[in-house]
Amino acid sequence: MTEFIPPARPLIGEEERAAVDRVLRSGMLAQGPEVKAFEEEFSAHFGLGRSCVAVNSGTSGLHLGLLSSGVGPGDEVIVPSFTFAATANSVALTGATPVFADINADDFCLSPAAVEAAITERTVGIMPVHLYGHPADMRSLGALAERHELQIFEDAAQAHGASLGGTPVGSFGSFGVFSLYPTKNMTSGEGGMVSVATPEIERKLRLYRNQGMEQQYKNEVVGFNNRMTDIHAAIGRVQLTKVDAWTRQRQENAAFLSANLEGVTPPPVAPGAVHVYHQYTIRVPQDRDGLAKALRDEYSIGSGMFYPVPNHQLAPFAVDVDLPETTRAAAECLSLPVHPSLSRDDLERIVTAVNTLAKAGA
Ligand SMILES: *Cc1c(COP(=O)(O)O)cnc(C)c1O
Numbered sequence: 001m002t003e004f005i006p007p008a009r010p011l012i013g014e015e016e017r018a019a020v021d022r023v024l025r026s027g028m029l030a031q032g033p034e035v036k037a038f039e040e041e042f043s044a045h046f047g048l049g050r051s052c053v054a055v056n057s058g059t060s061g062l063h064l065g066l067l068s069s070g071v072g073p074g075d076e077v078i079v080p081s082f083t084f085a086a087t088a089n090s091v092a093l094t095g096a097t098p099v100f101a102d103i104n105a106d107d108f109c110l111s112p113a114a115v116e117a118a119i120t121e122r123t124v125g126i127m128p129v130h131l132y133g134h135p136a137d138m139r140s141l142g143a144l145a146e147r148h149e150l151q152i153f154e155d156a157a158q159a160h161g162a163s164l165g166g167t168p169v170g171s172f173g174s175f176g177v178f179s180l181y182p183t184k185n186m187t188s189g190e191g192g193m194v195s196v197a198t199p200e201i202e203r204k205l206r207l208y209r210n211q212g213m214e215q216q217y218k219n220e221v222v223g224f225n226n227r228m229t230d231i232h233a234a235i236g237r238v239q240l241t242k243v244d245a246w247t248r249q250r251q252e253n254a255a256f257l258s259a260n261l262e263g264v265t266p267p268p269v270a271p272g273a274v275h276v277y278h279q280y281t282i283r284v285p286q287d288r289d290g291l292a293k294a295l296r297d298e299y300s301i302g303s304g305m306f307y308p309v310p311n312h313q314l315a316p317f318a319v320d321v322d323l324p325e326t327t328r329a330a331a332e333c334l335s336l337p338v339h340p341s342l343s344r345d346d347l348e349r350i351v352t353a354v355n356t357l358a359k360a361g362a
Contacts (some may be wrong), residue, residue, distance in 0.1 A: 004166065005349065008304035009143040009341050010182040011246070012235075019234035026230075031210075033078075034230035038237050042178075042193050044238050046161060048171045052230040053194045053205045058157045058179025061192030062090030062127075064226060065175035068196075068204035069125070069151055070094050076122040077153070080110045081310040082326045083129045087155050088311045099123070102323040106268045108132060108281065108333070111325070112140035125151035128168045130159035132249075132306070132335070133185065133278035134269065138164050138172045157192075158278035160185045161247050165272040170195040175205075180236055185250070185278055186243040188236030190229050249340035253347060257336060260351040263358050279306060280338035282354075286312040288334050291357055300354035304335040 023034060037056050043052040055061045071077060073095035079087050081100040088098040102114040110128045126145055128136035138152075145152050152173035156162070160178055162169045170176030178184075180191035196202040204221075207214060212223030254277045258266035264282045269275045284291050288305070295301040310326045312319050336350055 002300045003299045007304045008183040015238045023234045031227040032230045034233035035117045040231040048195045055192045055226045058192035059086040060192040060226040061177035064208045066094045068201045069174045075124040079127045081312040105253045109136035117260040127153040133276035135164040162276045163274045174183045186239040188232040246340040279335040281335045283332040
């Protein structure tokens, strides 16, 4: 029996277990010194050059980041439709309207031309997603934002360590959010890290995170409890010491797949971009679902579809816009395993399976 190759696998070791135990023994479980240390270490590790604020998920990071940047009812924020629902959800939760724009045919990220066409007098910001770990076109989007006096909000949930022209993602916008969900490139169990451009946004984020208080019983705004616990932060701090090696392994795995897969277009990397391969996504123009099923049933290989239903077609949003590249990507995208625990045998099995099935299907 061939062992199943999962599409993702969180890596938790003795060091993470020991760190959790240390916190449990301390008796101080909620947000405390571990969270503070994690915020500082995260910013330094990824060279963000700005403050970071830890929260309990990537989604709440996006939500609080938007609130702290002044986004609210009546505003529009331009988002891709080809992304995880958290992107549009976070905008809608502020009372603002997510406006869906199409993606580039090559890198699956927001198309600057499509964004420009979607700008109205209500637009206050653009939320690019560094999808699959590839940086969005921040040069063009940044220039566009400047020309129209818009803010940039980065959804870097999948892109820890990705960069463009030497600048790390998460340091281009008013804020940038990294998710720490178990299947992301590093985890804290659940969690999110928000990198912030200004002390004002940072202060508001810290207020919203904790009931609107900086000092107890001196509430300044209506706030949430979106704090990270010290238990989660302790896991994240250990993962920070491992994530670079995992990223290198992801990049090596991607290089192997790209060199050996036949008849499929490898995921492109823009000039000056560092891709951290949260996903390794190919296009399967004919019968993608059949290929995914055959990989699983005949070769015991898991794969993923991120995302088969574009956000503009989800029930809570359901808007009638024509996004041809989004529609095409949703029908064709297939993510092959690329995670750091793949062995050389696993990689060869994936290559053989995809090449054989692609040939049989042609
Ligand atoms: C995972 C993810 C999020 C949300 O992060 P959570 O930590 O799961 O809340 C947001 N955007 C994208 C693109 C994601 O992949």
